[in-house]
Amino acid sequence: MAAGVPLKVVSELLGHSSIVITGDVYGHVAPQVSAGAIDVLSAALA
Numbered sequence: 716m717a718a719g720v721p722l723k724v725v726s727e728l729l730g731h732s733s734i735v736i737t738g739d740v741y742g743h744v745a746p747q748v749s750a751g752a753i754d755v756l757s758a759a760l761a
Contacts, residue, residue, distance in 0.1 A: 716741060717748050 716725055726737035 716722060722734050722738055722742070725741065726734040729737060731737045
């Protein structure tokens, strides 16, 4: 997910029955992901 792969795709590849499971296990937000999201949002709102 940190590489930009959507949660739904990761969930399906791992064979999880729900994206909730995937999100709970792997959904922590890395600092670089947060910084990238802030940059994207800032650009969109500028």
